[in-house]
Amino acid sequence: MPLTWTPTLDRALAVAARCHAGQTRKDDPTPYITHPVAVALIVSDFTDDEDVAVAALLHDVLEDVPPSVYSAADMIADFGDRVTELVRGVSEEKTAGEETPPWRERKEGYLARLAEDSRECLLISAADKIHNLRSMVSAHGRLGDDMWGVFNAGPQEKLWFYGAIADAVAERLGDCAATRELRRAVDDVVALAPVR
Template sequence: MLVERAKVFASAAHAAIGQRRRYTDEPYIVHPAEVAGIVASVGGDEEMIAAAYLHDIVEDTQITQEMILEFFGPSVAKLVEELTDVSRPQDGNRQARKEIDRRRLGNASPRAKTIKLADLISNSTNIIQHDRWFAKVYMQEKKLLLEVLSEGDSSLYQRAQTIVSEYYAEQEARRLLRRGEQDV
């Protein structure tokens, strides 16, 4: 089965380089598995779920896009390609690189955008919970990213928007609370 092959392949590729999940030190495959589960929960097809397992593999491991094509076929390879960041350190600072990747994602298929929404949901939840300092930068990036992901699954888009909105509402509440404490 395609999904099971993608799961095993991604697990092995991420484990081969000793990649662990930041903040929790869990095996990295926990994140792609969560993304795949989110995609499956909204009726994603087998190729989308397989691509969800493989979505970080070209960026993070020694696996190439050509290998994805060879082992998983053109449809999965196309989705992984659409999800793989193309910016490089020489393209400028983080903001400039994220803009390059965001523009590219704007041209991705609705299927790829659905996977990216699942990725955003998984990562945002983890980062907000474990790194409030980085969350300030990350959530601003995700707020901008949502502008190009509206063609993805509507329920995931709404869920991602809610995460971003709730984050900013909480930040504003904290700001007002701090301001109120200073006025006392």
């Protein structure tokens, strides 16, 4: 079902745009706000729950924006406990401006939480990863194998992580649109990986 725009979604977009102002995607100068918008659009293919779409727009705010700019308390005040819990559920264990744990440790923590997360968190995570993977295919079209050098981890590590998410989503949600789209996106990137 297509995303129906509401005043709440409009407020969430304004917050996300302000919080991500000046940020760009890893692989090109595209403004970062395009990513949460894409995630919200993708997740709207899987659910018509407005809170899930709002959380999709805000999904990177708590891990990428310093609390002095926008905190969990701000999010609760603006959008309520449920949206904030959904955003927390799909956030890595890191705080903007503080020392970040190693890549593998962060990803293993994310996967451990995903095993316990709500169905709604799984849908947001799937939509997030689908957009990331589609962006990787697009970047590979521009950069070829140099695309892999943009990331904090090599091709095999990236593919391990995305494959593990696809497995977790499939195990928890079964055969559904989110599972199928995520698996297809993973397979598309696997086909681009350099031969070891």
